[in-house]
Amino acid sequence: MRTARLRVRRGSAGDPAVHYDEFAVPFDDGATVLDGLIWLRTHRDPSLTIRYSCINANVCKECTIAIDGSVAYACMTPLSAERVMTLDPLPGKPHLRDLVSETRPPREKLE
Ligand code: FES
Numbered sequence: 001m002r003t004a005r006l007r008v009r010r011g012s013a014g015d016p017a018v019h020y021d022e023f024a025v026p027f028d029d030g031a032t033v034l035d036g037l038i039w040l041r042t043h044r045d046p047s048l049t050i051r052y053s054c055i056n057a058n059v060c061k062e063c064t065i066a067i068d069g070s071v072a073y074a075c076m077t078p079l080s081a082e083r084v085m086t087l088d089p090l091p092g093k094p095h096l097r098d099l100v101s102e103t104r105p106p107r108e109k110l111e
Pocket residue numbers: 052053054055056057058059060061062063064073074075076
């Protein structure tokens with residue numbers, strides 16, 4: 001068992017208190033950033049807001065976030081014990097809360 005350190009952007013859209021929380025996450029080889037986020041929500045902070053669906057198939061693309069400044073699938077990115085990994089919502093999309101951005105096409109939004 002190793003330990004990853006995840007620096008996670010927190011806060012809601014328009015909230016001036018947007019900040020980063022850093023968490024230590026135990027993991028075994030093969031675990032992904034999404035596994036770490038699910039573990040955090042289960043064991044440390046149930047208010048952490050993330051989005052995912054297929055878990056590890058690169059099918060739904062709902063787990064897409066910025067990882068160390070690059071857009072990536074959280075379910076396909078391995079956790080690392082070598083460095084702090086900084087997680088942000090998708091750039092260029094309206095921010096909703098924590099790691100979730102508005103990704104629906106404008107015509108699909110309900111009024
Ligand atoms: S959870 Fe579906 S692509 Fe990552």
